[in-house]
Amino acid sequence: MDLYFLGTGAGMPSKQRNVTSIALNLLDERGTYWLFDCGEGTQQQILNSPVKLGRTEMLFITHLHGDHLYGLPGLLTSRSYLGGDTPLMLYGPRGLKSFVETALSVSGAHLTYTLQIVEIEEEGLIFEDESFQVETARLEHRIECFGFRIVEKDQPGKLMQEKLTELGIPAGPLYGKLKQGQSVQLEDGRTLHGIDFLGAPIPGRIVVILGDTRYCSGAQHLARGADVLVHEATFAMDKQELAYSFDHATSIDAARTAQEAGANALIMTHISSRYQGDAVMELLLEAQKIHSNSYIAKDFWSFEVPRKG
Incomplete structure (x- = not known):
């Protein structure tokens, strides 16, 4: 299991960072990928990555701002062209179904697979099978926005x-x-x-991926005890007022959330284009003062999710 970052920028793409999209590689666990958000250009990013669109099983949209959504119609259509014939589940806020159906209808697109769209109405458990469950909670942003807690169920211990x-x-x-x-x-x-x-059960891993958000209780709730927390860090601390006014987080906000929730690793993403080159180190150093096991994501970077112990 690992996270692969297809886009790590905020608001609009830059030469260094495309807008938001993250892949959770579950090839070893279930032979598929799960995608989180689909900003403009995501399918182009996938072409330059190891991610296989035809093997994508689920796609979660945190909120309906364009930098998290505008790549979706093209990606859904391209999945057909690339031989994707297995069903695809699409989760997201109210309005997602209307957006997708309108885009596909107006463009005359035809999908060769079954697309099931689930609009999230309530917080809590939205998916569960024998190996995984996904929980969601509302975050604090300008429009309805969700975070996702992906829990791998414990596995049987080794045979003696x-x-x-x-x-x-x-x-x-x-x-x-x-x-x-x-x-x-x-x-x-x-x-x-x-x-x-059988030996002791092998603990499952917990990955939490948040959408855009201020520092808030919903983020802390989802992040509790996570092995990895992916949290936006649009600005450095000296832009705290600007972050708050646009319902975004600073690197300090992200680190506080990780530390208070007991998350092991913090990965910061959704980085403002004002932080180019070495300037991004300001965000990392601020976060590490609070939560030492912190990272800054970059496009085409992966992070293996470790098992406990």
């Missing part, structure tokens, strides 16, 4: 093969059943219970 060998149980199909926690009966009448041959 040495213990089975000591009991004279040879490797084979029984190992697979025990690994799944099942009980099996041997030919000699003994019954083995999978739970007795």
